[in-house]
Amino acid sequence: MVTQAGQEALEYAGLKAFEGRAAATTGEGRDPVNAPMIRHWCEAMGDTNPAYEGPDAIAPPTMLQAWTMAGLSGYAGRAGAYDDLLALLDGAGYTSVVATDCEQEYLRPLRPGDAISFDAVIESVSPLKTTKLGTGHFVTTRMDVRAGRELAGTLRFRILKYAPAARGAGRSGAGGAPDASKKLRPRPVVNRDNAGFWEGVTEHRLLIQRCRGCETLRFPWLPGCNACGGRQWDTVRAGGEGTVFSYVVMHHPPFPAFDPPYAVGLIELAEGVRIVSNVVGVAPDKVRIGMPVRLEFMRADAELELPVFRALEGGEA
The missing domain is CATH 3.10.129.10 (Hotdog Thioesterase)
Known part of the structure; x- marks a missing residue:
């Protein structure tokens, strides 16, 4: 045996x-x-x-x-x-x-x-x-x-x-409804290079790295400066204004934590760097390149908040 x-x-x-x-x-x-x-x-x-x-x-x-x-x-x-x-x-x-x-x-x-x-x-x-x-x-x-x-x-x-792994095995809501934890969004990968960014998000601050040598701003967070190679850096807080530089509307494949269709935008912040995030407050098919957006923070679940960008035209201001 x-x-x-x-x-x-x-x-x-x-x-x-x-x-x-x-x-x-x-x-x-x-x-x-x-x-x-x-x-x-x-x-x-x-x-x-x-x-x-x-x-x-x-x-x-x-x-x-x-x-x-x-x-x-x-x-x-x-x-x-x-x-x-x-x-x-x-x-x-x-x-x-x-x-x-x-x-x-x-x-x-x-x-x-x-x-x-x-x-x-x-x-x-x-x-x-x-x-x-x-x-x-x-x-x-x-x-x-x-x-x-x-x-x-x-x-x-x-x-x-x-x-x-089975989540919430043996647990269900009224009438045997599936545990809502099965629909949690994927967790971001947090490491020594980007931990400060996610700490800022928990405080509703969108932080951009700034090289202490040449003062070049960079995003996403990196251990060194793209412009001069410098290793020393601090941060500046983004004001929250931006525009849609590019975008896609996701229809497929469906994921349990998401409700397609939804818009994923490459947002150019007023500070000059770009960030990938969701565009909200407007129907996905109404998102346009150049559309002004404003930063806000969305609570995805009890443990996770994410920066998203609300459209300022064609939707709720």
Whole structure:
């Protein structure tokens, strides 16, 4: 008779066998490094570093993954060990997935015209872990990105494939109604680099980082200045006025904590930085680029408040 612990050991041995197997081999980027994609990236990020413009321009290092992405159609014939591993985890009941973190190492600047290739390997599969989300396995892949034959950088992606934990088991409202906790919004990832921002939100203050060296404002929060590389910073409080720089209206996929359709905007604050948040106070199909908005704080549930932006035209002022 196989005990539960023995079954888990057998299962893990099968998963462990995937370590070191290729997830992608000699993949080729859809497009060479190019100025239009660099420009669009910098405009979306609000990054005005002069190194990304002109005849000697380089690509922002954080674009490393962008040059490997296949788009919605994907890469033909790429099914392999990674898909087999995910299918095995699905079959074992670990049917949910969440991305947990990404580590990037930059070794060589990329310039317009560079042809990109990449290889990926399944680096590790963790033993069974229990988290607040549920029980499952962390899977880490490593991708080596090359310009020609020269290694340009390394990306490590880590996901958790898990079986969701039961929430509020045995609890229900009147008439057996589902526990409302099942509809909680996802929690923001709070770390040492952005903890101050979320502390400000709890105090109904939207804080923007400011470099102490060159006084450049930056958002989202980062450990160093994009403009001068300085490590010292303080904060300024946003006044709350802004405009819709860009937006999307979300219809699909539906999530239990959200009620589509709803508008997600890239908001340009009066201070000059941009933030992604919901646009409220107006029907989603009435949101327009250039629409003035004002900051307010929305209580999503008993433990979570979020900054959102209320439209000042076409809705309630």
